[in-house]
Amino acid sequence: MSTVRAIKNVWNRYIDKNKDYKNVSKVHIDLVERLEKIEPLVARLELSKEEIASKLQQGIPYLEGEEDKVELQFAIMHFRELSNWTGLGDSRSIFKKMGKKATDAEIQQLQRAWLLGDSTVIDQFAGQYNLPLDVLFVVIRYSLLPTLNQYTKEFEETKVFNEEEWMKDYCPVCGDQHGLAEYRGSERLRHFRCLSCAGDWTYWRIACPHCENKDHNQLSTLLIQEEKGSFQIDACDACHGYVKGINKLDPSSPMFLLLDDFATFHLDLLAKEKGYHRQGSQTTLQ
Known part of the structure; x- marks a missing residue:
């Protein structure tokens, strides 16, 4: 069974018990359908177990310091998909316009800034396209999820984490x-x-x-x-x-x-x- 079908089945059970879930289920299902369209293939970081263990002992996350190595090709595609997501609500029209105007380089810079915690670039992008920051934050996070999850799998495969x-x-x-x-x-x-x-x-x-x-x-x-x-x-x-x-x-x-x-x-x-x-x-x- 596909992920989308399985999720629809869960929502249907929820809706049978509470009709209030109908609208939120549509928002989530649309999100999943858009994210599932594109399966990211990313370059592995190939950090040694010793390097990973050293970072963790210092309280440093796996991807910190490796942000420039994160492959964003598929995350950019997801970002464009989400520029027309129903979950954007009243902001959907301005995100749709942004999706037609913004270049891949701009979106990549935006996502890289998110990974680096650089709020200046994010603020500038929001201002340039008149986007509400709180909604933009959610779109960036969801657009990166499938890609970052590939690095999570790589991290877990090392079996270094305690x-x-x-x-x-x-x-x-x-x-x-x-x-x-x-x-x-x-x-x-x-x-x-x-x-x-x-x-x-x-x-x-x-x-x-x-x-x-x-x-x-x-x-x-x-x-x-x-x-x-x-x-x-x-x-x-x-x-x-x-x-x-x-x-x-x-x-x-x-x-x-x-x-x-x-x-x-x-x-x-x-x-x-x-x-x-x-x-x-x-x-x-x-």
């Missing part, structure tokens, strides 16, 4: 912050997942990744049981940050990881209503 030695709030592959948590295994370990490259790493169950607070008196968990699954919100009263999570048997693949993010948007709304916020991350378009 989860117990990382325990950080950012991804060991690309350096982006976690997007959501998966509670897996018999011990329900908290696995953080990256929405930029689908990286996967563990973090302490009783600790806030935003401010490293480990005082259980300032940490709380809201458990939510629904027909489609069990979820939770881990909140910190010290910094008012939160992490949304879902119980899983196995780690989600990149496209299903995005489905989990879209399907748990109500958790973000609930957390915000209670005064918490996702620090340092961009929200998903709905």
Whole structure:
């Protein structure tokens, strides 16, 4: 079964239980169909195990310092696909115009700036094409996901990564912050997942990744049981940050990881209503 068909089946089950998911399912399915059109083939970084281990010991993500080596040919094609994505909402027309005018070199420079954390280039691109920054952030992230996930696979193949030695709030592959948590295994370990490259790493169950607070008196968990699954919100009263999570048997693949993010948007709304916020991350378009 194709990824798109499998995702449609999941959404259909969700919609049968809650019609409110119909619109968001269309947005996500359109996203997946556009991303699945192009399968990236990237040049391997071929870093030695010693080099990778040294970087990780210093808290340096796998791709940091290697940004210029990341193959962006397919990410550029994905960016163009997403310039007409239904998830852009009211911004769709201006992104469509941008997609017709922007050159591959401009888009490559934009994506490279994202990898390097260069906000100046991103701001200039947004200004040049009159694009809302928050929407542009999401488009860049999703356009890079299939490509960066190829580097995540290469990273995992090296088998150098030791989860117990990382325990950080950012991804060991690309350096982006976690997007959501998966509670897996018999011990329900908290696995953080990256929405930029689908990286996967563990973090302490009783600790806030935003401010490293480990005082259980300032940490709380809201458990939510629904027909489609069990979820939770881990909140910190010290910094008012939160992490949304879902119980899983196995780690989600990149496209299903995005489905989990879209399907748990109500958790973000609930957390915000209670005064918490996702620090340092961009929200998903709905």
